[in-house]
Amino acid sequence: xxxxxxxxxxxxxxxxxxxxxxxxxxxxxxxxxxxxxxxxxxxxxxxxxxxxxxxxxxxxxxxxxxxxxxxxxxxxxxxxxxxxxxxxxxxxxxxxxxxxxxxxxxxxxxxxxxxxxxxxxxxxxxxxxxxxxxxxxxxxxxxxxxxxxxxxxxxxxxxxxxxxxxxxxxxxxxxxxxxxxxxxxxxxxxxxxxxxxxxxxxxxxxxxxxxxxxxxxxxxxxxxxxxxxxxxxxxxxxxxxxxxxxxxxxxxxxx
Amino acid sequence: xxxxxxxxxxxxxxxxxxxxxxxxxxxxxxxxxxxxxxxxxxxxxxxxxxxxxxxxxxxxxxxxxxxxxxxxxxxxxxxxxxxxxxxxxxxxxxxxxxxxxxxxxxxxxxx
Numbered sequence: 001x002x003x004x005x006x007x008x009x010x011x012x013x014x015x016x017x018x019x020x021x022x023x024x025x026x027x028x029x030x031x032x033x034x035x036x037x038x039x040x041x042x043x044x045x046x047x048x049x050x051x052x053x054x055x056x057x058x059x060x061x062x063x064x065x066x067x068x069x070x071x072x073x074x075x076x077x078x079x080x081x082x083x084x085x086x087x088x089x090x091x092x093x094x095x096x097x098x099x100x101x102x103x104x105x106x107x108x109x110x111x112x113x114x115x116x117x118x119x120x121x122x123x124x125x126x127x128x129x130x131x132x133x134x135x136x137x138x139x140x141x142x143x144x145x146x147x148x149x150x151x152x153x154x155x156x157x158x159x160x161x162x163x164x165x166x167x168x169x170x171x172x173x174x175x176x177x178x179x180x181x182x183x184x185x186x187x188x189x190x191x192x193x194x195x196x197x198x199x200x201x202x203x204x205x206x207x208x209x210x211x212x213x214x215x216x217x218x219x220x221x222x223x224x225x226x227x228x229x230x231x232x233x234x235x236x237x238x239x240x241x242x243x244x245x246x247x248x249x250x251x252x253x254x255x
Numbered sequence: 256x257x258x259x260x261x262x263x264x265x266x267x268x269x270x271x272x273x274x275x276x277x278x279x280x281x282x283x284x285x286x287x288x289x290x291x292x293x294x295x296x297x298x299x300x301x302x303x304x305x306x307x308x309x310x311x312x313x314x315x316x317x318x319x320x321x322x323x324x325x326x327x328x329x330x331x332x333x334x335x336x337x338x339x340x341x342x343x344x345x346x347x348x349x350x351x352x353x354x355x356x357x358x359x360x361x362x363x364x365x366x
Contacts, residue, residue, distance in 0.1 A: 035273070038273060039333050039335065039336075042332060042333070042336055043333075043335055043336060043339060046336055046339045046340060046343070047339065049343075050339070050340075050343035050346075053343060053344070053347055054346075054347060054350070057347050057350065057351065060351075061350075061351050061354050061355075064351075064355070065354075065355070065358055069363070083296065087292065087296050090292050091289065091292060094285065094288045094289060094292065095285070097285075097288075097322065097326055098281060098282075098284075098285040098288075098326075100326075101276075101281045101285075101325075101326045102278060102281055104276075105275065105276065105277075105278055105281065108273070108275045109275065223273075227328075230326075230327070231327050234322050234323075234326045234327045235327075237322060237326075238318075238319045238322050238323070241315050241318045241319050241322070242312075242315045242319070244292075244295075245295050245299065245308075245311035245312070245314070245315055246308075246311070246312075249295065249296065249299035249311055250299075250308070251299075251307065252299040252300050
């Protein structure tokens, strides 16, 4: 980013001419070496990711407890999710993680064209993921499965009237249990929604990075930004790796 | 193999050398992740009773571990990073464990 300019404010001329030691322009002065700077940045990025783990961890814990309390409601509600879209999206996200990892590799080996190619692919796969999520969300909106005033219990009280519930062989739930399906969808939207927010932030940063990569910013030895963004992108992938089985795959077998 | 030469190289310099993971590692891990995604979908259709969610979570843990070790490069990173990741996951499990022990020891599911 602005690494190279940040250390120069004040007297740029003096900095370049009257400088006691040799180091690349992206090394900040409070670090002894580029390696130390890279290690410190990597450490800081991981600390940030740990706060993210704790953040999503709270949602996962809530899911764990409610799922065990209201298991029949969670099974029936989970049958409303489309397993084909869910699996496809998992594949899309894993592929985008792969292209991102390759992007880091091409940044390290200083191949600008390939780096830009990988970043564009990652960007597009991120958009595909969000596109599929939009299709899934609109299905939920149509069926009134969004928690709130217009929430409908119809799919759970009369499963025969609902295609997805009928296909899964759901039996009608008692009213008090059927009501708890709203809790499942609340967690579904909270968890996939927060995940999608992370994707949107990631895609925005990717868009910025594509322009910077074209200008050659990441293929001149300074790979920290690409590397740390890669960590963020893979973290978002890991969250989905757990969301997918927990939300989509509850009791898919005949029961 | 390349990991070995890299370490020797780094040792010669007396500093932690930046490790470049070869693409073949990424390709293999990518393949394994796709296969495991298929396995977890398939396993969810097999009747295993209480073991269904356990198997699903185990596969998830394996996938996440592969991503952390190779895609995120923790396997090749400094001890400080390894310790940070380990300590973070440990703290996370402690927090979940303590929360659950509280819920389990009260009127389970009755409010």
